[in-house]
Ligand code: FES
């Protein structure tokens with residue numbers, strides 16, 4: 001039996017017919033070709049599969065695709081605009097990407113944090129990414145990259161730009 005679902009992924013509307021036992025992660029990767037979302041554990045433990053569902057970070061390996069019916073989903077492919085997202089630039093600049101397997105989920109989690117709390121302190125950043133495991137970086141570079149994108153740091157950078165133009 002196939003079930004119809006309507007989802008918006010990265011601002012594009014999809015009408016799909018899927019088996020009711022398929023998880024969102026597999027539908028994104030296999031049906032829509034959005035392989036930026038990674039499958040790590042498949043058990044809700046590593047965060048590699050994190051996407052935004054109506055702006056909230058979710059483990060797409062645990063969510064049945066039918067549960068996402070009518071939702072708006074953002075994957076790493078939809079994070080950038082014409083230019084890379086500031087988080088993507090900061091991750092590169094700070095060396096927060098090594099093998100890159102955790103990066104799509106990590107950036108989605110960080111984006112959700114900054115969208116709801118533009119100026120998190122270090123503890124809030126650590127708490128937010130606690131469900132996203134990284135085996136390479138030791139986390140410090142990831143935390144620094146997120147800190148680059150907080151409101152206070154953006155304000156400081158804007159002030160410096162104004163000063164250097166004066
Ligand atoms: S693959 Fe989903 S949490 Fe690990």
Ligand code: FES
Nearest residue numbers: 098099134135136
């Ligand atoms: S960069 Fe390799 S797991 Fe995070």
